[in-house]
Amino acid sequence: xxxxxxxxxxxxxxxxxxxxxxxxxxxxxxxxxxxxxxxxxxxxxxxxxxxxxxxxxxxxxxxxxxxxxxxxxxxxxxxxxxxxxxxxxxxxxxxxxxxxxxxxxxxxxxxxxxxxxxxxxxxxxxxxxxxxxxxxxxxxxxxxxxxxxxxxxxxxxxxxxxxxxxxxxxxxxxxxxxxxxxx
Numbered sequence: 001x002x003x004x005x006x007x008x009x010x011x012x013x014x015x016x017x018x019x020x021x022x023x024x025x026x027x028x029x030x031x032x033x034x035x036x037x038x039x040x041x042x043x044x045x046x047x048x049x050x051x052x053x054x055x056x057x058x059x060x061x062x063x064x065x066x067x068x069x070x071x072x073x074x075x076x077x078x079x080x081x082x083x084x085x086x087x088x089x090x091x092x093x094x095x096x097x098x099x100x101x102x103x104x105x106x107x108x109x110x111x112x113x114x115x116x117x118x119x120x121x122x123x124x125x126x127x128x129x130x131x132x133x134x135x136x137x138x139x140x141x142x143x144x145x146x147x148x149x150x151x152x153x154x155x156x157x158x159x160x161x162x163x164x165x166x167x168x169x170x171x172x173x174x175x176x177x178x179x180x181x182x183x
Contacts, residue, residue, distance in 0.1 A: 073161040086123035096137025102127035
């Protein structure tokens with residue numbers, strides 16, 4: 001049976017606008033001790049939203065990504081603001097980024113990115129029964145919104161512009177959920 005290690009002496013080593021870099025002492029049940037470092041973003045996590053225009057069509061965006069220094073094909077995403085639930089954040093991000101809100105929001109699951117050293121949590125949300133809406137967001141430029149068919153997902157995941165693992169996993173989960181919903 002797994003016994004969670006004891007974590008102590010958590011210290012911020014460096015702080016940026018987006019991350020705290022922390023050091024922490026970890027003592028395992030077998031007596032081994034290690035010092036771990038992790039990226040701990042401030043805030044309440046993030047959402048990644050799969051907006052379904054209809055039961056076959058997902059709305060995706062091209063967004064500049066500083067980490068890869070290029071435009072990436074991805075799903076709507078963003079931070080959860082103070083006082084917001086993940087579903088409220090998902091709807092706000094939809095309205096700001098793609099010009100739609102959703103009457104039906106379904107939480108799918110939490111995902112992490114590189115959990116060995118990063119403590120970010122992303123809430124994956126399926127958005128259906130969309131309606132037109134808009135609000136000013138924090139994007140530095142208008143986002144290009146594109147439609148893709150879930151039926152073509154097996155080919156879409158090989159598109160050189162679609163590289164984000166969270167988006168790929170979320171699309172596969174959404175395809176199964178939508179396929180199994182009663183018509």
